[in-house]
Amino acid sequence: MLKKILKSYDFSLIAVMIVLSIFGLVMVYSASMAFAVQRYHVAPDHFFQKQKMFLIVAAGIFAFFAGFPYKIMKSTKMLVPMVILSLLGLGGIFVFGKVAGNAQSWYEIGGISIQPSEFAKLAVIIYLSAVYAKKQNYINEFNRGVVPPLIYLILISGLILLQPDFGTAGLILLIAVSIILSSGMNGKNIFKLIAMGGIAGGIISFFLQEKIFSEVRMSRFTVLEDPFRDVLNEGFHLSNSLLAIGSGGITGLGLGKGVQKLGYLPESHTDFIIAVIAEELGLIGVAFVIICLGFIVLRGIHIGLKCKDPFGSLLALGISSMIGIQSIVNLAGVSGVIPLTGVPLPFVSYGGSSLIQLAVAAGILVNVSMFANYEQNYKTKKAESPPATLAREPIRARR
Template sequence: MLKKILKSYDYSLIAVIAVLSIFGLVMVYSASMAFAVQRYGVAPDHFFQKQKLFLIGAAVIFSFFAFFPYKIMRSTRLLAPMVMMSLLGLGGILIFGKVAGNAQSWYQVGGVSIQPSEFAKLAVIIYLSAVYAKKQSYINEFNKGVVPPLLYLVFVCALIMIQPDYGTAGIIILIAMAIILSSGMNWKNIFKLIGIGALALIVFSLALHDKIFSEERLQRVTVLEDPFKDELDEGFHLSNSLLSIGSGGITGLGLGKGVQKLGYLPESHTDFIIAVVAEELGIVGVAFVLFCIGFIVLKGIYIGMKCKDPFGSLLALGISSMIGIQSAINLAGVSGMIPLTGVPLPFVSYGGSSIIQLAIASGILVNVSMFANYERKFKAKQAQNPPAPAMSEPIRARR
């Protein structure tokens, strides 16, 4: 049986995740060398060494969740503590959290920063997938099958918005929408949810008008028109990002030879790491990153469509949508298509919380794929060729 299970793993998916993560480690080293010395006065490989430790831990966590049967996670004994821990983590950060970048979104534990909203994304995926899979028989009963699971989503997003971190809250809402659209719910209820969501957004915007539409946030929108017009102030991040992207050409300036990361491009190893990739490795490097991320997302969608278990199917679709949505928002922000939101690029950007959360998510995705392949390859064959019935003792005696 173990041999059959090992044969059922999708090794192409595992390989792409591993290669992209190692590529990200190399780019973190290249992007953070000058930043580490100039900003913190530490060794040039400071962030590289920390990311390397994160990746080693992530590999162990990934292996555990790749072997851990995902179906156990829909148990109430696991779901209830997960829900409570995510809410307590998000609530506690408002009291004990560290403020950075005008947001109180991190716990500082020694030299490591932990961002609970990263893990809240995964908690929402697991919870909504488990509950909507369990409610399949009455998924179209609005008050009983549709609304109750969304109360948890509302609490999570409210706690994240209070920090304030509207970008992460928006990503979680988009992920939830992807799961809802995949749950089998009819369009009547989906349109009801869209209407209620739009009304809630209007009320929320009016109630917090001064915070949401503050001068600083509005400048993030207006700067998109011409970031070079105010390149030393509001357009500083975006204009230097565009210079990095534009100077790379087809093959780039060469690994480690980028100029913008030398004090011009802020957060070069986190939110803007794709700009460093474009400058040093050109279109070729960016295409490699897009191919790997696209492969993971499309493979996740394929797994979700092929999996016969509703819980596994929604899990795969939710995880792949999370990776795809977050990647799209990061790339669009760095290239000036949408306002900057401070969202890291999955598997590539520096960050312990992000890489550990992705290790859990991708491990679950690989596990769902394994079970789907196992049931399709081996259980189907077993059902087609059942073993011959054992001969009864009386017949044996007569013979």
């Protein structure tokens, strides 16, 4: 049985995740060398060493969740503590959290920053997948099947908006939309949710207009018209990002030979790491990252569609949408298609919270895939094979 289970794992998916994470570790080293010395006055490999530690921890966490039966997570004993801890983690940030980048979104523990909103994304995926899977028999009853799970989503999103972190809050809402659209509810209820969301958005915008429409946030939209108009102020981040992307060409300047990371491109090892990749490895390096991310997302969608268990199917689709949406938002922001949001690039950007959360999500996705493959390859064949007594009937007939 153990041999059958091992054969059921999607090793191509695991291999791509490992390769992309190691590639990200190399690029973090390249992108953060000058930043570590200039800003923090530490060794050039400071962020590389921390990311390496995060990656080792993440590998163990991934292995655990890849072997942990995902179906256990839909039990009340698992869901209730997860919901409580996620709400307490986001609520406590206003008392014990530190302020950075005009937002109070991190805990500082022993020199390590922990961002609870990263783990809240995964908590929302697990919770909505579990609840909507249980409500399949009455998923189209609006008051009973549709609305109750959204209370948790509203609380999570509200706490993140108050930090304020509009990028992560918007990302969580988009992930929730993907799960809702995949849950099987009818178009009438989806239309009702859209209307309710529009009304809620209007109310939130009215009460938080000073934060939402502040001069700093609105400048992220106006700078898209011409980021080079005010290079030293509003357009500083985006203009240097575009210069890095444009100077790389097809093959890039060479690994470690980028110029924009030398004090010109802020946060080059986190939000803007794809710009460093474009400058040093060119279009080939960017294409490699996009192909790897695309493979993970499409593989996850395939797993979700193949899985016969509603909970596993929604989990796979939710995790895939999280990785896909987050990748698109990061790439679009860095290239000036949409305003910058501060969303990291999955598996590549520096960050312990993001990497460990992705390790949990990736482990769950691989576990869902394993169970789906096992049931399809072994249980189905066993069910289809004729009983031994029936197989001997022709022999008796000949006698």
